[in-house]
Amino acid sequence: MSEMTRRQFLKITGTTLVGSSLALMGFSPGVALAEVREYKLTRATETRNTCPYCSVACGILMYSLGDRAKNAQSNIFHIEGDPDHPVNRGTLCPKGAGLVDFIHSESRLKVPEYRAPGSDKWQRISWNDALDRIAKLMKADRDANFVAKNADGLTVNRWLTTGMLAASASSNEVGYLTHKVARSLGLLAFDNQARV
């Protein structure tokens, strides 16, 4: 096994879950040889990313068709571990090995939806209408329930009747902007998955 090149190894194992599990168990080729990419990877665009699941944050390579030209839709068709990454060194676990199916999951949401009070189904709503309506609901609730001073007359400037959870799989940049907006509104019931 140790004489095998990385490319041959990936070909044999199909870079599937099984392949990744093998790699995880230590059956990966000794040296990750930089080679000319063959077959469909030769035409693919490679993008570096990190696995969004656990906090090991394995480096991944995402392969897409489409050359980033303005009108070409790129489509990621293959993901593998980044051999240059100092922590995972090319390996992925069974979770990370399925990432391409996450991107293309049939459960991905594609359009904004609305559920009316008492209804048992979703209906389509435009982005504009959805954001307009949410912003109005939030402002109305904030204006009606904002606490500028507590019972003792102390300045507290808080809004307790709306709360928010932020995503600990979202980027630092998303988290930062989300915090900035939430706190400027006076939200206190505001958490991320760190507590669970």
Next chain:
Amino acid sequence: MTNHWVDIKNADLVLIMGGNAAEAHPCGFKWVTEAKAHNKAKLIVVDPRFTRSASVADVYAPIRTGTDIVFLGGLINYLLTNDKIQREYVVNYTDLSFIVKDEFAFTDGIYSGYNVDKRSYDKSSWDYARGDDGYVKTDPTLADPRCVYNLLKQHYTRYTPEMVERVCGTPKDKVLQIWDMIASTATPDRAMTIMYALGWTQHSIGSQMIRTGAMVQLLLGNIGISGGGMNALRGHSNIQGLTDLGLMSNLLTGYMTLPGEKEQDFEAYIGLRAQKPLRPNQLSYWQNYRKFFVSFMKSWWGDAATAENNWAFDYLPKLDKQYDMLQAYELMNQGKMNGYICQGFNPLAAAPNKAKLSASFSKLKYLVIMDPLATETSEFWKNYGPLNDVDSSKIQTEVFRLPTTCFAEENGSLTNSSRWLQWHWKGAEPPGEARSDLEIMAGLFLRMRDMYRKDGGAFADPIVNLTWKYAQPHSPDPEELAREYSGNALKDLADPKDATKITRKAGEQLAGFAELRDDGSTASGCWIFCGAWGPTGNLMARRDNADPTGIGQTINWAWAWPANRRVLYNRASCDPHGKPFNPKRKLIAWNGAAWAGADIPDFKVDENPENGMGPFIMNPEGVARFFARANMAEGPFPEHYEPFESPLATNPLNPNQPQAMNNPAARVFAQDREAFGKADKFPHVATTYRLTEHFHYWTKHVRLNAIVQPEQFVEIGAALADELGIGNGSRVRVSSNRGHIEAVAMVTKRIKPLTIEGKTVHTVGVPIHWGFLGVAKPGYLANTLTPFVGDANTNTPEFKSFLVKVEKV
């Protein structure tokens, strides 16, 4: 993590307890394998289940869930009585020699100052005694009966190997074998790392379990050294980052804290946080709090934050109590909340007691979901038969579901357990009309700001004055935000020693938090991230994986907070004179003029070690604390309390004091207390966990993972299965006092019954990954079973120990 993933290879001994890295963090676990293969390291696993981590361990010991403080407290007792401690380290780098106030006391499991009605403590006696010079009194000989060393020793005398066997169910010979192995790392040339995860945090005494682990590491001199440390394996890819950025009810960015409502005076707010040193010549780095805070406020409120208005101090909401998730659902359930926004979070599955959550969400006026996937929370109002048995027509909540991008469709950084901020790049467009969270948050904010500008409303100032200088206001770039949280100079910055020299021009990015000022001339949205995007550009995107010293310090790969430092407290890897305790794994050393080495020194870089500055520079003590003072809710030393649902009738450590049965300082809402089950009706102990093939409630939407692990199951030990006549693969019902689930029984030898206080206790394993949506087979949400109570400090729910009853269907 105080250390980082690759550093695990430097360990001589690895203790995995409260976690299962082989299955939950597989590619990180391979550094344990590396340590075993190339550093002759030994692996110890202590867990209620014989996990895959345990399967490759040199020694495995079972333990009853929720009793880790007894095991580790016993270890502290063992190390102290047998004098297996790194004496030079503990005498110089910890508070063992500090004298504690005479008023401090501990009787029958309860500390001085307890108020049973409020379930909280007056902590004024939990402090060190001061000398006439204002500094804490110490006794370096450790002879004073009131020094921390003697109080600690006394506290843990009750934690004997026999007590461990009685309470934890771990056989005494196993206990002693493990303690002896751990004690071997008290020498300066041996390092042990502790790897833990939610198996420690998700208990009503979770924070104190972690502290006990940290205390063991301090006694052994294993903190700050390569191959050592307390290594929290965070559960999500960016939990570390979002916590660093302060997205919690009581935090601001960089572990600054929101004011309490009594903190009306700005100077007092700063003063309490900018603590003066408790011993001579200590750095007490939080003394710079004002610089961090002012730079933060300038970042958010720009010109509206001035010296005259205390940098817009009143723009910040002030707390009267904790508003953690559990508090929020309690308020919701009482009808006191109207709106809720879930961004990439599925609380119907992730918080405890699904029935209560469902009732709470049904009382909202509006619920907003932003997610790449269809979550259960987004459809809490929809009937899915027994899996979600609700009547839609009775639920009046308006629900909005907004599709978002996923990791592959955005640029940005995530902070891993090693505190590395790693940049990633977009590889494709999102499906359909999905938008980035940045665009959605901007869309909501700009609409509200416009309305407040036009129509006014309650306290509009913090909204209309919020800085929003993004090139495309409706869709800020990740790059713009990264530069903002990192920080820049707002004016030309002059050298404090030479006013004619400009060290940083207005508008330039700052290289690090040492450049921050408290006069409004610098801005940094998150001081611990300052320098991530420095004057030379985006350091998070660096990809040089060179490891020149061979100990895994790739310091030009990405960027780590703080200051690109890879091992926290690394000054403690050297003796008091600045020589490495272990020259083979040298992190830094004093070279006569400066500290330097394979890592960025966690110390004042030109401080001569002979001046006696301690290595724990964030603490006003300058040293690490065994005695937590007032920093913990339930006491300065960790004490074992039983889980809120326990198979025992009394706490064996404090059998005569009913108040000390469970964590006396944990907040319990009345209705939730009524919903606790008792051992007579629910005789089996249960614990939840993850599987290697799944990630939370996401991968049930992912075809590959749904194929390899398609159907919900529970793990039941062979002995219990025999007792109940349950066959492998048959269906069982698992009930708690809050609800029930049905699943396939996986009868296993991996969970053995334990003998606790003379009685047999069976543990049932409940993997968490199923729900009523996704491509895997539909299943019950595991949190149907779990109790609504959390840790007294963090309010992290007690998912790891509760009571159930298992029956054949």
